[in-house]
Amino acid sequence: MNILVEILVCVLLLIGGFFVLVGSLGLCRLPDVYTRLHAPTKATTVGMGGILIASMVLMTYEQGYFSVHELLITLFLLITAPITAHMLAKTALHHENRALRRTRSQHLIASAREQQPPAAPDSPNHD
């Protein structure tokens, strides 16, 4: 196998694997449900992206024709990940999950849950 291709694939894979792991690590480490939302939705997009591109490259190389269908998975993930995060955030808000104490603007939680404009005294003024 072409060493360059192999190196490329390996690097992509390692990047992907790293981010997958970090995402899941974040899921464990981060202190509250709102922060935990960040880790997997983001890290897995790049993590998955890395692995998918690696797969694309490798398959294309090995099979001798363009193997690009992995892009479709990427597409799906990119479209759906934010919605998943949004739905989960809605759920967390609905369940009135406690945010980390030092979280800023916690008063917005109530407004967000009720889907009302921000209405607390210390809300920043926008024109």
Add this chain to the structure above:
Amino acid sequence: MLNTTIFIVSGAVCIALVLNLWRLLRGPDLSDRILALDTMYINSIALILLYGMHMGTNLYFEAALLIAMLGFVSTVALCKYLLRGDIIE
């Protein structure tokens, strides 16, 4: 080199899966658990792709694709359930 890399990355994904399960079992809120499950879906896509690369075959692509599609539906439905109870209303 490739095989070693795949092996290492698979290991990373496995650890990730275990961590996900830990979060799923630990909670504390149901939204945490659903988040963990969703992450598991995505990580298993990675696992399947890695396996496909290891075997040098395209046969498992559809499985990965379906997990991506169906995992989303499943997560959304679970969230909808927690929000509204009735998922199809």
Add this chain to the structure above:
Amino acid sequence: MNLFWIPLLPLLGTLMPLLTERFGRSACALMTAILPAVALFMVLYAAPQVFAGTTLQESFSWIPSLGLELSFRLDGLALLFCLLILGIGLLIILYARYYLSEQDSMSRFYAYLILFMTAMVGIVTANNLIQLWLFWELTSISSFLLISFWNHKSEARKGARMALTVTGAGGLALLAGLLLIAHIVGSYDLSVVLASGDTLREHSAYPVALVLVLLGAFTKSAQFPFHFWLPHAMAAPTPVSAYLHSATMVKAGIFLLARFYPVLSGTELWFLIVSLTGLATLLLGAYIALFKHDLKGLLAYSTVSHLGLITLLLGMDTQLAAVAAIFHIINHATFKASLFMAAGIIDHESGSRDMRKLNGLWKYMPYTATLAMVAAASMAGVPLLNGFLSKEMFFAETLHQVSLGSLSWMVPVLATLGGVFSVAYSTRFIHDVFFNGEPIDLPKTPHEPPRYMRIPVEILVALCLLLGIFPGYIIGGLLDSASSAVLAGNLPDYSLSIWHGFNLPLLMSVIAMMGGLMIYYNRRHLYQFQAQFPETDAKMAFESAIQWLVAAATRVHKFYENGSLQRYMWLLLLFALVLTAGPLMDLNTTAGLRPHLPIDGVEITAAVLLCLSALATVIWHRKRMIALLTLSVVGLIVSIAFARFSAPDLALTQLSVEVVTVILLMLALFFLPQKTPKESSPRRVVRDLAIAAMIGGVVGTINYAMMTRPLDSISDYFLANSKIGGGGTNVVNVILVDFRGFDTLGEITVLGIAALGIFKLIARMRLFMPAGDEHGRPWARDRHPMMLAVISQSLLPLALLVSVYIFLRGHNLPGGGFIAGLVTSVALVQQYVAHGVDWMKARLKLDYQWLIGSGVLIATLTGLGSWAFDRPFLTSWFDYFKLPWIGKFELASAMVFDLGVYLTVIGATLLILANLGKLTTNHRPTQPESE
């Protein structure tokens, strides 16, 4: 002459009353009598041949493998009984015409009566053991109908039930006995059996067969201790009693003893059982008869007693005793039938049967009284009447009795005692009813019955007299031939003269007469003596025995069938465990010789994840939502495992089914309580854990043992023929749509039916939705999150594209109609989730029922298509085509089949989910949980 007609004519006669009822009562009675009369003439016509010693036989093949032939014989015994049955039967028809009231359904009565007559004729003419039993049982049934004729009366129902139960039980014993006899003899043919007495008596199973047959006979003939049903059968209309309990049904048992006399008697066992039973019955019946105030009750116990007498005679070790038995059968039939009819007349004309009220009827109905008195005298054994003759013979035979050894002297003594009682109750019958002062409180003023109602009694009483005075002329031939049939031709010398000189039997008769009169005279003392004993009503006792039985059965039944699924499930699993684990004990080594696959870290991790989440599901099963999540993990890992072990199709299917299942479970979770209460006792939990663990262990062991052994299977054929024969490279798919397409057709049918069933379940479901979630939080207000709706719309075309992709490649690569269908369904369900049912309903005009129907229909029609090419159902077709510019492509009938699968899946899934959604769309009641 064809013997077949003798039972057949009465059988046809059963229909006669039903057909002629509309022509009036007399016509009905007349028409009813015709066919039995013809049968009687046929019997009489055959009589000379029988008297000459011929046994007429006739048989037709019926059910050979059962040993059942339609086979009839007419020997002396059968002839005698036929005459009794048909002759007295005709008299009863006449009698009943006047006895039955306007309210009683005459046709029904006659139909039952003639049916019974048929059954009796059938028994006595049967020449095949099974046929004999068949008619035997028919008498039980028809007598049940007759006894319960006035079924609005509780005692009629109970009496009938009791008779049926006792004689039914006896019938079953008889059946066993007959089968055993046939087994020993090797034939069901009565002629063969009658010729095999020695074989039978020497066989080790003879005692069993004997006891079983005797049980049948004794129950039917109301022998002690089965005598109790007979008096309660008196709830029947009197013609029935006159017929069944004098001449016919109870005599069936006697007939049986007589019939099998040549083969079963002659052993100690026979004599001991039969004579003692007879003796006991004789005494007991006679004694109890004394105390009955009911006319029919007295007659009933008297019947019991006389049946005991006949049985005793048959149980004696002399041939003359058998002759006496036959003679007494005739005599008892005549006097007892006339007595019952007389009692019926008295009842009919005075409105009562209570001897304490009936007094001095001589004044009101002298003619009837005379008849009754003659018959009663015959019953008592007064000289010049037939009863005297046979009783004399009986006394004589008791004197020759040796079977009880040194206690044999007791037999004549006790027989005389029986005679004493017999005279006493006969006297009572005469004196209490016709004399003894004036009647008390009778509902009607007694008077003579209609002219024709008396005729049967007159005929029978005349017979009593004639037989008593000219026995030889009247009955000689018949008795000879009947006796020789019973004795298998060894007819002893006997004389039927009235006068035998002064001898011991005469003395016994005299003692009986005197003693009887004395007892009757001093009856008050006896009544006082008897009054100390609590009266036991057999009917009540029997009913309460049955009630006890039912109550016990109910208790037992409730105990093991307590309506608990957990118990049933547990038993099912325990049973499976025991049956499956048993063979495993024989497995010496678990591991086989097949090389094991290597294992790597990924697999171990997956296994750990699988096990942990399965265990978590078990541990947290009471927190349903969490358990559902862990269950999803299990499903996910199972899918990955399928992918890992070279089954991509399985992985895809499992994944897509998984999602739909989770959605369904969530729907259920919404309507079911969110948590499971803790209600299993620790003991039950431990028990369940134990059985689950053992089954898990057994399954795991078997699985391991199986996987580690090589397999030689038929699969090579599929691998070899998939491409060339089925036109696809995805062997699994080709198996599904081609090699085993029939399975798949069944499978989608199951899916379709499930959807229809679910539709039915949902149709009238009334569920209250919880107002909030498990923590009582109200639901979120945002029904359809905007961003989700937007994205769902964009995803739908993409999902459809993917499902087309999966569908089209299925034949050659992982995929296929089922998975494609599920993907489409899930995509549509996603729309339902995002937009709601109403929104979808307005836009998606799909009738899911039609979709299911047409899906399966397409698959079926694809299969049927092969008929056009003279091929069996589901024979596939494929070919390769080449189009310019586009290139080579394949068309296969399997694709059309798969299309059917695809449509069915969509139809079924959406029929289920969309309808579930409809449950709560229109209103959202917020009643609190009603538990």
Add this chain to the structure above:
Amino acid sequence: MSRSFWLPMPLHSLLLFVAWLLLNNSVEPGHLVLAAFLAWTIPLLCAPLKTDQPRVLKPLLAARYVLRVLGDIVTANIDVAILVLSPMRKLQPGFIAIPLDLKEDLPITVLASTISLTPGTVSAEVSEDQKWLYIHALHITDEQALIAEIKARYEAPLKEIFGC
């Protein structure tokens, strides 16, 4: 017949056409024909289930937007990775309400998605009147700067792309 009847979702059709070729890893004539067929029929089937959304008026700008977001995703992930791996006590999360200039569903969804995919932010909720977007940020240093950046970097181009 109007164009919208025969080709109800042109952008989707294009997407489907490409997706089919992607799925099959092929540009053979047969697949091109099939792709075209599906790209035409599937939107026809889905049309009843579609609500009207503003169309993309500036495709080129849209493409540039996509590329920019992709780039941001990569950087965002590195940021998040560092945060996840560093001690948790340094973390300064917070909620932010962003006033929206976009009005229609699709552009708001795209914006929210973009925010979720990029640096340390997740769109949590949209207010009922669709004038406010609530986001949660993993690590906030300057709230106003973040709002300004989002509005400038993402919302403005989207307004232009969708022409609203």
Add this chain to the structure above:
Amino acid sequence: MEAVYAVCVGLLTFSGIFLCLRGRTFPVVMGLTMLSYAVNLFLFSSGRLKLDGAAILGTSYTYADPLPQALVLTAIVIGFAMTAFVVILAMRARADLGNDHVDGRLPPQPETKTRRKKDQA
């Protein structure tokens, strides 16, 4: 590998059966689902385990036994239909009987049906 596989199948069977023995409908339904996983894995393995041998002709030298796979596919579909039915039936039982106990009545309540007593003839 086989040993680990067998352990997993055994454990799934265990879990499924334990849940099937519970007293409320929902755990029973989950148990049936769990049991069907075990069954599918078991039936699948009756063709023996094989790595890298998907039965797609032309992709390998030796293939996994395709027949059990087809059988399991059928079993999955049928199991799905059955699960769906039993889920809805559980809901129906809740609706009709007012509780979600598998017997349709709550355990501590004494039996209220005294019908049988009256039936004594």
Add this chain to the structure above:
Amino acid sequence: MIEHLPILPVLLPLLGALLLLLPPLSASLERQRIASLVVSALTLLAALTLMLHTRAEGIQLYVLGDWQPPFGIVLVSDLLSSLLVLLTSVLGLAALLYACAGEDRTGAYFHPLILFQLMGINGAFLTGDIFNLFVFFEVLLIASYALLIHGGGKQKTQASFHYVALNLVGSSLFLFALGMLYGTLGTLNIADMSTKVAKLSEAEAVLARAGGMLLLVVFGLKAAMLPLHFWLTRAYSSAAAPVAALFAIMTKVGIYSLYRVHTVVFGENAGPLANMIEPWIWPLAIMTVVAGSIGALASPNLRELTANLVIVSVGTLLISVALQNEKATAAGLYYLVHSTFISAALFLVAGLISEQRGKAGDRFVMSRKVRQPALLGVCFFVAAMTIAGIPPFSGFVGKLLMLQSAEQGSEMLWVWPTILISSLITIIALSRGGTTLFWRRSTDKSQSDPASPWQVAAVTLLLLAAPLMVIFGGPMTEYTDAAARQLHQLPASLDVLLPGGPS
């Protein structure tokens, strides 16, 4: 067309059911009735032709998809299966006729579901492939689940959950068993399995034995063998009358499968596995009869009583399986046909009685008189006599054949008392029940309508079996003898069943 005969009893109901789901038939109940009656009459015709054809020409093999056995699925019409298919078809027609009086109005999809049910049962009888048997089991089960809840009501729901849950576990066990059998024998064709089973190595034989034993559990559950019979009473007694009547055949599917699998595959020629279930089935059969008899005594209404009598008949049939000889199988077949017809008839009669007795239904309590005492009385009486084995109806023939098939002394010792005492108990229970139902009545007039001609026709159709099976007992037993011979002497038919030889 004649070559497609074996599949018609499966295809006709299937096609009929599908057409009923589609316009124009789906629109009106009238059309559904006519169509389903026509289809089921056609099925009956096909079944009759198939039986006659099989009788004349020998075993008929239908090779689905033209894939030769043992590779593809085959339908096997032998004397046994074609007889049972005919039985099912008659039953189906009767159930439909009865339902046309209005029972089909009380819920959706009655007619298609009955046809699906017929398809499932016929398929189960005809298939020669063990996995296909599983599939048809599921078809008939799911249809029965749906039919069981027809008409709605608490009892039905309650009974169905038990029925469904137990059967789902049963289906899982079936699959476990299939795994074990395929994992050792490597084939699914029943005839082929029978050739393989004697050649197994010792360890494989152990696994196959475990599979075979598990199949006994599965079939026993279906057949309602003790201790797996608990679902039956409630399910059958709560089902709508025509549904219960059709269900009368369902337990027989389990018995049939025992004949088919445990007599053929694990029968006399199975080497180390020969007659492996015999030691188990003996006590179970007898205990089943006992349990059914106790239940019969304890039954508070006619439907439960009938359901318990079904259990008794199952026990009796299991005895015929336990006896394992040709004669017993022949007896069992006769008994099977008879008991199916009559218990079905009794369920229908119970339905009519319930309708006409007002609130009391078919419970054994005093109540108003039935509207048509003569008609129902005669029907009940005939059915009761038949089922209790009292001559002159078919019951006694069945009972006698069963008694006769116990040929050894020890067999007699077990079989005779069991059967005879259960007969007596049946007589007691039925006479108690019957006298109460018809004779213990208040003076109230019945306000119900008389039975419709449809219902009478259905009951008559079934009850006719009682005299006909006796009158034509000769040919009938000749047939069952031949069927049993064919079953027991399978090796003689192997070249027909496996034209290409075993795999």
